[in-house]
Amino acid sequence: MAHLQNLSSPYFEDGFLPSQPAVSRLPSQWDDWEDVLSEAASRLGFDLSPSPNGIPELEEWRDSIRKMPLLPTQELCNNPPVLLRARQVLVFLLHFYIHSIPKLSTTPIHIPLPLSIPLRAVSEHLGLPPICTYSDTICYNYSISGSADCLEDFSIHSTFSSTQDEVHFYRIQVMIEHRGTRAMSLMKSIISAVNDSYLRPTSTYLDQLANIVDEFTEILENVRADCDPAVFFNRIRVWFPGGKLVYDLEGGKSVEEEWMGSSAAQSSIIQALDAFLGIEPLTHKQGKYDVQPSDGSRMAFLARMRLYLPADHRAFLNELNRFGQQIREFILDNPDREQAAETMEAYNRVIDAMRKFRSGHIRTVALYVTTQQGKGGKSGGTGGTSGIPFLKSIRDQTIKGRME
Ligand code: HEM
Numbered sequence: 001m002a003h004l005q006n007l008s009s010p011y012f013e014d015g016f017l018p019s020q021p022a023v024s025r026l027p028s029q030w031d032d033w034e035d036v037l038s039e040a041a042s043r044l045g046f047d048l049s050p051s052p053n054g055i056p057e058l059e060e061w062r063d064s065i066r067k068m069p070l071l072p073t074q075e076l077c078n079n080p081p082v083l084l085r086a087r088q089v090l091v092f093l094l095h096f097y098i099h100s101i102p103k104l105s106t107t108p109i110h111i112p113l114p115l116s117i118p119l120r121a122v123s124e125h126l127g128l129p130p131i132c133t134y135s136d137t138i139c140y141n142y143s144i145s146g147s148a149d150c151l152e153d154f155s156i157h158s159t160f161s162s163t164q165d166e167v168h169f170y171r172i173q174v175m176i177e178h179r180g181t182r183a184m185s186l187m188k189s190i191i192s193a194v195n196d197s198y199l200r201p202t203s204t205y206l207d208q209l210a211n212i213v214d215e216f217t218e219i220l221e222n223v224r225a226d227c228d229p230a231v232f233f234n235r236i237r238v239w240f241p242g243g244k245l246v247y248d249l250e251g252g253k254s255v256e257e258e259w260m261g262s263s264a265a266q267s268s269i270i271q272a273l274d275a276f277l278g279i280e281p282l283t284h285k286q287g288k289y290d291v292q293p294s295d296g297s298r299m300a301f302l303a304r305m306r307l308y309l310p311a312d313h314r315a316f317l318n319e320l321n322r323f324g325q326q327i328r329e330f331i332l333d334n335p336d337r338e339q340a341a342e343t344m345e346a347y348n349r350v351i352d353a354m355r356k357f358r359s360g361h362i363r364t365v366a367l368y369v370t371t372q373q374g375k376g377g378k379s380g381g382t383g384g385t386s387g388i389p390f391l392k393s394i395r396d397q398t399i400k401g402r403m404e
Pocket residue numbers: 172173176220223232262263264265266267270271358361364365368369380381382383384385386387388390391394395
């Protein structure tokens with residue numbers, strides 16, 4: 001059997017959170033960005049929410065973006081924690097900018113040079129699109145104080161709405177990614193056991209992996225403790241969507257691009273589980289609920305969401321996906337049928353845990369999105385999907401991954 005996986009990958013040790021978390025403020029050279037961001041949070045966060053008419057009185061704030069000096073990015077690229085904060089500040093400025101503009105016509109929004117140029121340079125360096133992603137709201141937006149045992153140990157650097165609800169919403173996701181580190185190290189042990197053709201340790205580690213996914217479900221359901229569904233729906237998620245944007249470039253040029261918004265569908269740890277279990281051909285298969293951008297390109301939603309992960313994560317997940325096919329064959333074709341049956345049971349427990357996670361997630365979306373829509377909001381997910389019907393289709397595909 002081919003040994004496909006490079007076990008020295010740092011993702012098996014550190015998970016997908018950066019090994020050095022982002023700093024909470026950029027050095028003074030980039031004060032212009034930080035100051036305009038603080039200004040946005042204080043003006044936009046507390047009592048204003050974006051509406052179809054935008055927030056015309058914030059024209060003055062938007063003008064300060066246009067008048068910012070064009071700051072350099074070269075030095076940022078040599079200092080990862082500072083680079084990650086720069087990326088996060090720039091995408092938050094971008095989303096404050098685009099979602100505060102009155103949407104009176106369908107004309108794409110121009111992103112002014114002082115924002116567009118550094119944002120595109122930093123994004124290119126990280127292999128991320130020039131739009132807000134899950135990495136920005138979650139992975140580059142926290143620091144740990146304490147032992148990381150409880151949500152309060154995670155400090156969140158920036159929010160759109162300046163609400164505690166948004167802080168809690170982000171903390172839930174940071175904690176899942178943080179616990180994901182243990183999932184990644186178990187995946188490494190399983191790959192190693194499979195490479196050595198050991199069935200028994202494979203079962204033990206699969207059982208432990210199922211427990212971690214169960215823990216994800218518990219953490220997810222705790223979102224209700226401190227994030228009010230109406231606040232989430234009306235004041236938080238409204239900042240996440242992407243759109244068709246025209247990024248100004250030097251020399252009077254510009255480029256028009258369409259990007260989807262930030263969604264936890266861009267979580268590397270959940271994508272890693274699908275890849276590792278070999279169920280990507282099911283969950284990443286094109287289906288009737290996949291949203292497609294207006295450029296005519298067709299792709300399954302979760303496969304498209306992978307394009308919103310940092311380039312290094314994408315490359316790693318593609319490799320992990322090849323292992324996923326291998327673990328299924330290892331169990332199905334193993335000559336030791338008795339022990340293989342036990343391992344299959346353990347594998348199915350992980351699939352069941354993923355199903356439970358996705359069912360818990362659907363209940364959460366029903367409360368935070370569907371119920372709120374009934375109160376007059378706009379439908380669908382921030383990634384542009386139909387929401388529940390799409391999520392149910394992914395959950396049902398997950399169950400098909402069970403081995404008999
Ligand atoms: C208030 C809480 C949440 C709401 C309202 C919510 C909403 C949604 C929606 C509407 C989608 C569909 C895709 C889109 O259009 O964006 C989605 C997808 C997804 N969300 Fe959430 N979400 C929440 C919390 C979480 C958390 C804490 C996680 C954990 C990392 C998570 C993980 C995912 C994943 C992995 C997908 C892709 C579908 C799948 O793999 O099953 N979500 N979410």
